[in-house]
Amino acid sequence: MDNPVSSLLSLRRGARFSVPRRHSCRRSALLLLFASLLSPLACARAQVRPAAVAGAFYPADPTTLAKMVDDFLARATPPAVDGTIQALVSPHAGYEFSGAVAAYGYSLVKGKHYDRVVVIAPSHVDPFSFVSVYNGDAYQTPLGTVPVDKVFCKKIVSGELVQLSSRGHIIPGERGEHALEDELPFLQRAIGEFKLVPIIMGDQSYEASRQLGLALAREIKGSNTLIVASSDLSHYHPYDEAVKLDHKTLRAIQEWDYLSLSENFERRVWEACGGAPIVTAMIASERLGASEPHLLKYANTGDVTGDKSHVVGYSSWAFVKPLKARAAAAPEFTLSDAEKDALLKLARQSVESAVKERKVFEDVPVRFESFTQERGAFVTLKEHGDLRGCIGSISPVWPLAVTVRNVAAEAAIEDPRFQPVSEGELGQLEYEISVLSPLRRVLDVNRIQVGRDGLIMKQGDKSGLLLPQVPVEQHWDRKTFLEETCHKAGLPPDAWQQPDTDIFSFTALVFGERKSSK
Secondary structure, three states: OOOOHHHHHHHHHHHHOOOOOOHHHHHHHHHHHHHHHHHHOOOOOHHHHHOOOOOOOOOOOOOHHHHHHHHHHHHOOOOOOOOOEEEEEEEOOOOHHHHHHHHHHHHHHOOOOOOEEEEEEOOOOOOOOOOOEOOOOOEEOOOOEEEEEEEEEEEOOEEEOOEEOOOOOOOOOOOOOOOOOOHHHHHHHOOOOOEEEEEEEOOHHHHHHHHHHHHHHHHOOOOOOOEEEEEEEEEOOOOHHHHHHHHHHHHHHOOOOHHHHHHHHHHHOOOOHHHHHHHHHHHHHHHHHOEEEEEEEEHHHHHHHOOOOOEEEEEEEEEEEEEOOOOOOOOOOOOHHHHHHHHHHHHHHHHHHHHOOOOOOOOOOOOOOOHHHHHOOOEEEEEOOOEEEEEOOOOOOOOOHHHHHHHHHHHHHHHOOOOOHHHHHHHHHHEEEEOOOOOEOOOOHHHHHOOOEEEEEEEEEEEEEEEEEHHEEEHOOOOHHHHHHHHHOOOOHHHHOOOOOOEEEEEEOOOOOOOOOO
């Protein structure tokens, strides 16, 4: 449930959007009957998914609903976007909570024509283990019937992972899924007529997002199609905690690091109920040339109701293809000498605590702001110049200082390639720390620069990483670097050329201490 209140309270709050009770049921029924008689889908064989949450998440009365959506759209003031909008990310809670945020995205496409809109949503009510592309004929809201693009739907299904199905769309005996339906009245008021591709993701894995994203990009290319990813952010945390947690997700979207997004959603260290729809939209948009993210609006229920005890976060995004190609400009991450020294000291203290006392070192420094930022990092241990252990965290799961503390100890006692470090070796160890940048998929292998870039090779559940300093130390050229990263992932050396392989690159801030410097 995405509303920050109970299901019953949502229904009660939603009731005030309807016309007086003695008229509402009769009037709505007559309007729906009239619309169905006019519709070309009105035949015995048509499978129309009825509005399931009208009167709860949004008004059931068409006039009231249209006025509410139009008011939201009129009040939205999104920043200007330079380029073609390929995808939106929009929330899906009760309109009184999230409607103002959703309007920021839809106001950017208001009045534009789209032949087709792909709406990708999570499944809150019906658990199933695949991606469900609706096999019916239409979706219905109080504003009318939206026909399904059945030809397009058939083209994007493949195997057991992405199926034509009514699962997640029509749920007998249960409250219907709201996450997809919630987007439709905004689309109906903003762009008018369109064909719908309704997708509900029961499987929110990276592989499901990738397979669906690639299929969408393949079929959308050259057409006038908008993608909408339906998602809220964190749920039911105190206001300040929610804002902090949500900004981890927002930063990763801004950095276009969808691999870390997917992995951290699966680990449940970040929160977005529609995390996989967001990742899918990013993957499809990137293949279509639209990899510029624009945050249009962020807010939560505390900003609406004033109750900041437990809130739900919402964001509105546009993924844009710029009018002119622009290089992605990621801010360079730097550390002062004092910060580097403090991290190296922390790594040494963590290793000594793990080896001598078999304890986690507790006194993690927080005096530098950079230490509180979530960052991926590796700690490399050497002894007399030879590798003695190297373990790291790729995704930004923990604050930098905690990451260094954790992976330093693991490098000393848990690297499976070596015996655990002994107490007698502690004085001989040399420490090197690599702080990783966000991950970006490699679009052109010819732009990989040896000495600057680290690589991750990912194919299915296999992945491998090599740090930027490795090919320099080994005197590899670019092709050898690619082949050796494949080998690290347990893949054949030419796997980097295979279409089911993703290559991600990153840079690293590398610094170290040597025994002679102490």
